[in-house]
Amino acid sequence: MTRVxxxxxxxxxxxxxxxxxxxxxxxxxLRYSAVGKEAICTENMTPWKKLLPCKQHGLVTLLxxxxxxxxxxxxxxxxxxxxxxxxxxxxxxxxxxNTVFDIPLKTRKxxxxxxxxxxxxxxxxCNVATSSKVMVKLNEKxxxxxxxxxxxxxxxxxxxxxxxxxxxxxxxxxxxxxNMFDGSSRQEDRSISVSSFISGTDQQSSVLISILRNEGASxxxxxxxxxxxxxxxxxxxxxxxxxxxxxxxxxxxxxPTLYKRYFVPSISRRRPALIELQFELLGxxxxxxxxxxxxxxxxxxxxxxxxxxxxxVPGAVVTLLGSNNTSPRxxxxxxxRGMSTCESRFSCDHHIVLHGNVLxxxxxxxxxSMPFNVICFVMTTVSLCFGPIHxxxxxxxxxxxxxxxxxxxxxxxxxxxxxxxxxxxxxxxYREMSLHEIRKKN
Numbered sequence: 001m002t003r004v005x006x007x008x009x010x011x012x013x014x015x016x017x018x019x020x021x022x023x024x025x026x027x028x029x030l031r032y033s034a035v036g037k038e039a040i041c042t043e044n045m046t047p048w049k050k051l052l053p054c055k056q057h058g059l060v061t062l063l064x065x066x067x068x069x070x071x072x073x074x075x076x077x078x079x080x081x082x083x084x085x086x087x088x089x090x091x092x093x094x095x096x097x098n099t100v101f102d103i104p105l106k107t108r109k110x111x112x113x114x115x116x117x118x119x120x121x122x123x124x125x126c127n128v129a130t131s132s133k134v135m136v137k138l139n140e141k142x143x144x145x146x147x148x149x150x151x152x153x154x155x156x157x158x159x160x161x162x163x164x165x166x167x168x169x170x171x172x173x174x175x176x177x178x179n180m181f182d183g184s185s186r187q188e189d190r191s192i193s194v195s196s197f198i199s200g201t202d203q204q205s206s207v208l209i210s211i212l213r214n215e216g217a218s219x220x221x222x223x224x225x226x227x228x229x230x231x232x233x234x235x236x237x238x239x240x241x242x243x244x245x246x247x248x249x250x251x252x253x254x255x256p257t258l259y260k261r262y263f264v265p266s267i268s269r270r271r272p273a274l275i276e277l278q279f280e281l282l283g284x285x286x287x288x289x290x291x292x293x294x295x296x297x298x299x300x301x302x303x304x305x306x307x308x309x310x311x312x313v314p315g316a317v318v319t320l321l322g323s324n325n326t327s328p329r330x331x332x333x334x335x336x337r338g339m340s341t342c343e344s345r346f347s348c349d350h351h352i353v354l355h356g357n358v359l360x361x362x363x364x365x366x367x368x369s370m371p372f373n374v375i376c377f378v379m380t381t382v383s384l385c386f387g388p389i390h391x392x393x394x395x396x397x398x399x400x401x402x403x404x405x406x407x408x409x410x411x412x413x414x415x416x417x418x419x420x421x422x423x424x425x426x427x428x429x430y431r432e433m434s435l436h437e438i439r440k441k442n
Contacts, residue, residue, distance in 0.1 A: 007229060009033040010274040013262045015224040015319045017351060034226050036312030036358040041069075048076055051095060058126030058162065059134070062118045063097065073100040103181060110177040121170035125162050134160040134173065142178040191216060192281065194318045194356040196225075203364045205294045210316050210356065212287040215245065220259075220321040223277045223289065226314055229266040230296040230363065233273050237292040240277070245284050256280055256287070268296065278321075295363050307365050315356035 012032050045065055052060050068074050079094040101117055103110065115121050125132055136145060136158040149158035150165065165171060193213045200206030210225070227233060242253040256279045266273035281287060304311070 004033040004035065006271060007269055008035065008272060010226050010264060010272055012224055012274065012276060014260055014276045014278055015222045015317060016353075017319075032226065034314030036314045045076065048078070048095065051078065051093070053128040054126035057124035058129065058132050059122065060126070061123050062114065062120055064118045064120050067117065067119050068097075068099055071099045072102050074098065105181070108181045110179075110181050111175060113174040114172045121172045122162065122167055123170050124167055132162040134162065136160075136173065136175070144176045144178075146174040146176065192219060192221070192318070192320065192354065194316055194354050196316050196356050196359055198359055198361060203295060203362060205292060206361070207290055207292050208359075209288065209290040212281055212289070212318065213245075214281045214283060214285055214287075216283060218283045219281050221279065221281045222319040222321065223275070223279075223316065224319065225275045225316040227266070227273045227275070227293075228311070228313060229268050229270070229272055230298060230311070231266075231273070231313065231361065232294045232296055233266070234292045234294070235263065235265070238275075238289075239291070240279070240287060240289045242282065242285050242287040244282075245286055253282065253285060256282070295361070297364055300366070303365065307363075307368070310360045310362045313359040313361050315358050317356065318354040320352040320354070 009031050010033075011030055016030060016032055045063075045068075049055060049060065049063065054060055075096075075098045077096050079096065081092050081094070082089050083092050084090075101112075122134070136149070138152070138156050138158055145158055147165070150161040151159045153159065160173065162171070192215075194210065195213075196208065196210040198206050198208055208227075208231075210223070212221070212223070240255055240258075242256055244253065258277055258279050260276070260278040262274070262276040264271075264274040275291075277289075
């Protein structure tokens with residue numbers, strides 16, 4: 001959250017429909033911030049868990065950080081929305097954890113249980129919570145759950161009420177399938193996808209291309225892309241072209257009609273650029289949106305660590321409008337019937353939001369090794385030259401005889417005495433005589 005600053009925050013007008021319900025005359029301000037390649041660690045998990053009413057009982061016991069971060073995909077977030085009814089408003093806080101586990105292809109078994117997924121089981125019930133439920137979506141006919149659920153809604157949603165099932169010492173759910181995983185059979189994915197990439201060979205300018213692919217029915221979509229300020233966009237180069245995917249209709253489609261569009265130019269070091277386009281994405285078609293931009297020069301302190309790796313740019317966001325007519329008032333009706341927020345999500349439609357891939361942009365980077373090389377060269381030269389130059393410039397050269405005139409005679413006597421002792425020692429060594437014998441002869 002410390003990286004969510006004004007230069008990475010925008011105010012969309014078309015996408016991100018506000019949640020909750022508020023009076024129509026109230027003025028709300030929407031802020032959208034995207035931080036590309038922001039990793040989640042245990043430091044983010046701890047303050048998130050502190051918002052829960054219970055930390056050691058109930059559903060929170062399944063949150064094992066080791067298994068969560070080992071999954072294929074995981075995200076942690078929260079949503080704070082106002083709920084107003086009869087001019088009385090209160091705030092609703094939703095804590096969301098999304099995780100995706102991969103299928104073990106070696107065993108080809110689709111069976112699963114909570115202990116294998118999270119390496120933990122549900123222990124106890126959160127006494128503070130008004131309801132504590134586990135919901136399993138029954139999207140497969142050959143899926144058998146053990147133990148049996150407390151309730152099944154519309155034969156598509158199995159509900160386990162933790163207040164009605166024994167959770168002491170622990171509670172787990174097993175999902176068993178009749179068939180094995182068949183890798184050869186592939187179902188056609190009739191969905192919408194979004195992907196982006198950057199084209200270009202130099203470090204001065206490049207082209208940003210986003211591909212919107214629709215293999216299903218026609219959809220009204222909102223394309224939203226927030227670009228950082230160091231990508232200086234040429235808005236006159238923005239183009240949107242579409243074509244059919246089938247061979248029979250392999251021809252270019254006329255530029256789709258834009259229902260709405262909203263542009264916000266960037267300001268260096270103050271705010272990012274924002275592009276919003278609302279148009280109809282035809283069925284079995286592919287649209288290509290591209291624009292040119294120029295890379296800005298950053299200040300030395302604005303480069304992140306390992307600047308040669310590049311800068312991450314948030315991906316594009318596509319909001320599928322479809323036939324969604326659900327209003328906040330309908331959400332209140334679900335609450336009045338005693339349904340939780342999660343249960344209402346399975347029973348009513350909501351806008352689907354697709355997030356594209358994060359982009360990596362290589363900016364003009366100075367040679368960070370040059371100062372190091374210059375420092376090493378200069379310090380080596382100074383260390384080799386400073387000693388002799390400093391000695392010649394600070395020491396005073398004075399003749400020895402003129403400096404010590406009084407002690408010259410004593411030095412000669414002392415040197416003569418040492419010479420006599422040296423001769424006597426050599427003579428004694430030659431004759432192999434001791435000092436006592438030499439004294440007797442003298």
